[in-house]
Amino acid sequence: MKIKQTIIDQINNVDSRKRICNALPMSDQMLYKHLSANSDNGRLTKMDALMAISKETGTAVDQLCEESVSVQQN
Secondary structure, three states: OEEOHHHHHHHOOHHHHHHHHHHOOOOHHHHHHHHHHOOOOOHHHOHHHHHHHHHHHOOOHHHOEEOOOOOOOO
């Protein structure tokens, strides 16, 4: 699971990141790093981060993530 790109674009600004950081034990630089990476099952898919992002965006928690598609190479 990853955060949807539309959500990342919506919250990847100084004001939104500050509000999310206030709800999490995380610095702005670390949040920015996680937003940029948006890794599969990363820190942003944990419930406390999802709740903070949901509060900031007004989007339901179950609408923030999407299944990530992994491509296998032979």
